[in-house]
Each structure stands twice: as C-alpha cells, then as structure tokens.
Amino acid sequence: MDSGSELEVETPQLLGRRQILTEFLEESPYDFITYLERATCHSELGYPDLAAGDAYRALLLIDEVRDEGFEYHYRALEALESRCEGRVPAILPELRAGDITKTMKALSLNNIAQDSALSEILDRASLQCYRCLSTSLLLCGCLKSSYGFCLRGLGIVPEDEDLLFKKEHIRSVARRKLSLKDDEIDINDLKDQGLVRREIYPWNEHEPDRFSQETLDFLNTELRAVASKCEVRVTELPTLYEVNGIGAIVGATNKQLGLFADTDITSGETILDEYSALTANNRLKESLCDSCSGVLPPLDANTTVVGCPDCDDTMFCNELCLERSADYHPAVCDKDIDTIAKDPDPKETPNALYLLLLARALAMAETKEVHPLELKEVKYIWGDFLPSAANAVPVGPDTPSPPVWTLPFSFASNISGPLHVLEKMDIDIFASVERYDLWIFNSLYAKFRGTASARVNLRDGRPEVAAVHPLWCLANHDCNPNVQWEWAGQMRLWCREKRCDGTKGGIKEGQEILNHYCDIELKVQDRREWAKGSLGGWCMCERCKREAQEEATNGIHAEEHKRETIKASLDG
Numbered sequence: 360m361d362s363g364s365e366l367e368v369e370t371p372q373l374l375g376r377r378q379i380l381t382e383f384l385e386e387s388p389y390d391f392i393t394y395l396e397r398a399t400c401h402s403e404l405g406y407p408d409l410a411a412g413d414a415y416r417a418l419l420l421i422d423e424v425r426d427e428g429f430e431y432h433y434r435a436l437e438a439l440e441s442r443c444e445g446r447v448p449a450i451l452p453e454l455r456a457g458d459i460t461k462t463m464k465a466l467s468l469n470n471i472a473q474d475s476a477l478s479e480i481l482d483r484a485s486l487q488c489y490r491c492l493s494t495s496l497l498l499c500g501c502l503k504s505s506y507g508f509c510l511r512g513l514g515i516v517p518e519d520e521d522l523l524f525k526k527e528h529i530r531s532v533a534r535r536k537l538s539l540k541d542d543e544i545d546i547n548d549l550k551d552q553g554l555v556r557r558e559i560y561p562w563n564e565h566e567p568d569r570f571s572q573e574t575l576d577f578l579n580t581e582l583r584a585v586a587s588k589c590e591v592r593v594t595e596l597p598t599l600y601e602v603n604g605i606g607a608i609v610g611a612t613n614k615q616l617g618l619f620a621d622t623d624i625t626s627g628e629t630i631l632d633e634y635s636a637l638t639a640n641n642r643l644k645e646s647l648c649d650s651c652s653g654v655l656p657p658l659d660a661n662t663t664v665v666g667c668p669d670c671d672d673t674m675f676c677n678e679l680c681l682e683r684s685a686d687y688h689p690a691v692c693d694k695d696i697d698t699i700a701k702d703p704d705p706k707e708t709p710n711a712l713y714l715l716l717l718a719r720a721l722a723m724a725e726t727k728e729v730h731p732l733e734l735k736e737v738k739y740i741w742g743d744f745l746p747s748a749a750n751a752v753p754v755g756p757d758t759p760s761p762p763v764w765t766l767p768f769s770f771a772s773n774i775s776g777p778l779h780v781l782e783k784m785d786i787d788i789f790a791s792v793e794r795y796d797l798w799i800f801n802s803l804y805a806k807f808r809g810t811a812s813a814r815v816n817l818r819d820g821r822p823e824v825a826a827v828h829p830l831w832c833l834a835n836h837d838c839n840p841n842v843q844w845e846w847a848g849q850m851r852l853w854c855r856e857k858r859c860d861g862t863k864g865g866i867k868e869g870q871e872i873l874n875h876y877c878d879i880e881l882k883v884q885d886r887r888e889w890a891k892g893s894l895g896g897w898c899m900c901e902r903c904k905r906e907a908q909e910e911a912t913n914g915i916h917a918e919e920h921k922r923e924t925i926k927a928s929l930d931g
C-alpha cells in the first residue's frame with residue numbers, strides 16, 4: 360500500500376477480511392494461525408498496536424500447544440491440527456507441506472513429546488510472532504518492548520535478517536537519542552511509551568450518537584438524580600491545538616456536549632453530587648473505601664466501616680458503599696487481584712492508575728454481563744476521538760507515526776496488563792475476544808484519558824486515586840470558572856461565591872456550567888501546560904487569551920526597555 364488511492368480501495372476489503380477473521384476467532388478461539396492472520400490484516404489496515412496485540416495472543420497460544428500441562432493445551436493443539444490438514448497455512452511460508460503432513464500424522468498418533476518436527480513448526484510460528492511484535496511496537500514508538508521481542512526472536516533464529524535489521528535500527532536510534540556509544544547502550548533506558556490511533560474504530564458498533572435526542576434524554580434523566588438544576592446540551596467549542604504562545608489557530612469550532620443551568624443558581628449552592636464506582640487507587644495498604652475511594656472513617660466503636668463478607672481485606676465506608684460494590688465486586692471477590700498495578704514506580708503512576716480504572720470497568724462489565732463499551736458509566740463519555748481518515752496512513756518500517764496519533768500506548772498497559780487482569784478474574788482470554796479485544800481496551804483508555812480526575816496523596820504529593828464521574832465530566836473548562844469541585848467519596852460541584860475576575864458568583868438560567876481542569880491560581884502558561892492533557896490543546900478561554908496577550912505585551916515592553924538601556928549605556 361504505497362499511495363492514498365490504493366489505501367482507499369483496499370481498506371473496505373481489508374475491513375471485510377478483518378471481520379471474517381474476527382468471526383472465525385469467536386468460533387475457534389484457540390487458533391493461533393488465525394490470530395497471526397488477523398495481525399497481518401491489522402498491520403495492513405494501519406493499526407500496528409492491534410497487530411501487536413494479535414501477535415501476542417498468538418504467542419500465548421503457541422505456548423499452550425507446546426506445553427501439555429497448560430490449561431488450553433488440547434484445544435490449541437486441536438485448532439492447529441484442523442488448520443494444517445494437508446496444507447501449509449500461508450502465514451507460515453517457511454514451512455514445507457511435507458513437514459506439516461508428517462508432523463500432523465505423528466500428532467494424530469499421539470506422538471507429541473518426541474516430535475521435534477512439531478517444535479520446528481512452533482518455532483517458525485513464534486518467529487513470525489516476534490517479527491510482528493517487534494515491527495509493530497516499533498511503529499507505535501515502544502522501543503524497549505520492540506527490542507525485547509526482537510532479541511527473543513533472534514534467540515530462535517540468530518541469523519534472521521528481518522530481526523537483525525530491526526535490532527540494528529533500534530540500536531542506532533538509541534545511539535542517536537541517548538547520545539551513547541554502542542557498548543554504552545542500556546536497553547532499559549529506551550523509550551517504551553508510544554502513541555497510537557485514537558478513534559472510533561470502523562467496526563465499533565457501540566459508540567452512540569452523542570448528539571441525538573435519545574442520548575440527551577438518557578443523560579438528562581441520569582443527571583436529574585444528582586443535579587436538579589442543570590441539563591446536558593449540545594454546544595460548540597473552539598477546536599484547540601497544541602500551539603505554544605498566543606494566537607493558537609483560532610476560529611474553528613467543534614460540536615460537543617456541555618452542562619447548562621436550566622434555572623438560576625445562587626452562589627454557594629450545590630449543583631451536582633455524584634457517586635461513581637468507576638474509581639481506582641494504587642496504594643497496596645491504604646485505608647480507602649474500595650467502592651468510592653474515599654478515606655475510610657475511623658475504626659472506633661461506632662464505626663460505619665464494613666468488610667466484604669466473602670473476602671479478606673476489602674473494606675467499604677458503610678453499608679451503602681458495600682451495596683454499591685455489587686456492580687463490580689463479584690467479578691474480583693477473592694481473586695488475588697489486589698496487587699496488580701499497586702505501589703507503582705513513580706514514572707509509571709499515571710499508567711498504573713489508568714490500568715486500574717480499566718480493570719474496574721472490566722469487573723463491572725463481567726459482573727453485569729454487558730459489553731464493556733455498553734456500560735452506562737462509559738458509553739456516553741467523551742473520548743477525544745479523531746476521524747479514522749485523519750489517522751490513516753500507509754505504514755511500513757520507514758514511515759514514522761504521524762503527529763495525529765494521540766492515544767498513549769505501551770505494551771504493558773494496553774496489551775499484557777489487561778490480559779493479566781482478565782486471567783486473574785478467571786476469564787478465558789481467548790474465548791472472550793468479542794468482549795475483551797485490544798481495540799476495546801484502547802477505546803476505554805481513550806475515554807478515561809479524556810475525563811478522569813485524580814487525587815494526590817497529601818504525604819508525598821503523588822497521584823493515588825483516579826475516577827471517572829460520567830456526569831460531572833460533561834462540564835467544560837474555563838480558567839474563570841463559575842463552579843468549584845471537591846471529590847471525597849462523592850464528587851461535589853457547587854457555585855462559586857466569587858469569580859477569578861472579582862465578579863460575584865451565581866449562574867443564570869441558560870448559562871453554561873464552567874468547570875476547571877487545572878489550578879486556576881497559576882499563571883497562564885502553567886495553567887495551559889497543566890490543562891492541555893485533558894483539553895487536548897492550549898486553553899483559549901477569555902482569561903487565558905487576555906493574560907497571554909498581556910504577558911506578550913509586557914515581554915515586548917521589557918525587551919524594548921532592555922534594548923534602550925543597553926543602547927543608552929553604549930551611547931553614554
């Protein structure tokens with residue numbers, strides 16, 4: 360695929376093939392050959408992250424075939440047999456038909472252990488997986504993981520040209536980026552956080568029309584229960600860009616949702632009080648409620664704190680939080696899931712919190728027996744998605760990721776971490792591809808990254824709790840907000856007594872609820888830096904525009920003053 364027009368012609372065919380392969384996987388979930396075929400299809404469609412996910416599942420299934428003691432051994436072996444009846448799967452071109460037929464015959468005679476020919480097939484298949492993983496992860500910008508898989512492949516076939524080329528490529532990037540000589544390179548210093556496409560995948564049938572009357576009616580019914588004086592409306596917002604300084608590209612707008620007062624609200628009045636079970640904390644031994652992530656009340660004689668009656672160590676603020684945990688806890692009760700992503704390395708803290716949020720969403724989906732993207736806490740929230748067409752680029756080893764790819768991605772957070780969570784929940788990760796495929800994790804991450812709030816530990820200042828409040832997060836940002844918020848178990852939003860510009864608080868009917876995503880005490884540049892992650896670009900609210908203009912003018916004046924002083928001293 361090397362030109363835009365070929366891409367346009369091929370995409371519908373490739374999407375059709377992807378659909379067929381996915382349906383086949385739903386019917387025959389332990390078939391690593393189909394996973395490898397779908398990995399190729401995802402690569403050709405320009406989704407290297409999804410290709411890496413498929414190659415990794417194929418690798419896990421190859422291990423299942425290899426080891427008789429593994430849980431899905433017989434099913435994976437059976438799937439391989441049925442794919443190899445008298446022919447070589449095209450995805451394994453380096454094998455000869457004769458070898459496969461001989462091997463399969465030996466297999467049917469139950470002669471597995473002695474059969475080195477089977478090992479040869481599995482080694483060749485593993486090599487394909489390693490090639491795909493290392494190329495795909497490289498394209499996503501995950502150099503360290505790519506290198507690791509490259510070495511594992513070379514462990515099987517040391518002279519493999521494809522992997523040797525990639526190994527050298529990564530080492531030369533490392534030499535350049537880390538300014539090191541070859542023998543000084545420590546692969547652990549390589550970047551492992553990449554970016555991938557953030558979009559509503561063409562096959563995603565779960566995303567609602569966020570602007571339809573049906574969606575607005577649903578959201579407003581939900582909102583009524585927690586915020587009686589405002590409603591969700593469709594609005595136009597400026598399209599933001601990550602452009603430094605004043606004069607970011609302005610004029611363009613885009614359609615989104617926002618919260619609006621539907622009656623006058625007086626200063627100090629509570630506007631919204633929302634509970635969410637979509638919370639997570641990263642402290643292994645901390646006294647936080649498992650349900651709302653609020654600090655547990657004291658454990659004295661009159662304590663309201665209750666534990667889960669069926670598992671140790673899961674504590675709740677009170678009976679209500681215990682009752683609410685019925686939405687997710689059954690899927691993880693007594694499942695040894697508590698240590699995942701807890702007490703992370705400081706560098707990994709944000710990723711660990713997002714992984715924990717994902718784990719909570721998966722537990723909710725499993726408990727309620729719904730598709731994760733159909734959870735009402737998730738379905739309607741903003742994902743900051745770009746159109747697929749804006750993300751689509753021809754891919755190849757020499758094509759760098761285009762700048763529009765905006766979803767943070769790593770092998771650990773997006774591929775192995777979620778699968779580990781599912782395994783801990785006793786979910787068969789192969790038979791559940793319809794609900795727990797990588798594109799579903801990515802879609803959830805996109806939504807969480809656009810809407811989650813975090814709370815820091817007061818002792819060390821590190822983020823320790825994250826949550827998505829699906830109604831609160833409908834309010835847009837302004838650096839001169841008319842509301843204030845606090846999250847301590849419940850998310851509470853109230854009307855400010857006084858605005859930043861000194862005017863008195865109060866919101867009139869029809870006015871927008873203007874929230875704040877950053878510390879509004881900061882200077883304009885710092886506010887913009889802080890909020891750009893959740894805004895998707897440079898804040899262009901009236902206060903930011905005015906203050907940035909003032910700073911620029913003051914900067915010019917200061918510069919002129921400096922020049923004049925220098926000139927005067929030279930003249931003097």
Ligand SMILES: C[S@@+](CC[C@H](N)C(=O)[O-])C[C@H]1O[C@@H](n2cnc3c(N)ncnc32)[C@H](O)[C@@H]1O
Pocket residue numbers: 596597598599615616617740741743809810832833834835836837893894895899900
């Ligand atoms: C938490 S959501 C807010 C609700 C969102 N508008 C919706 O439709 O659900 C955050 C997103 O809203 C948009 N947004 C919020 N405040 C904005 C502002 N002041 N200017 C431009 N976009 C804003 C950005 O696209 C941001 O990524």
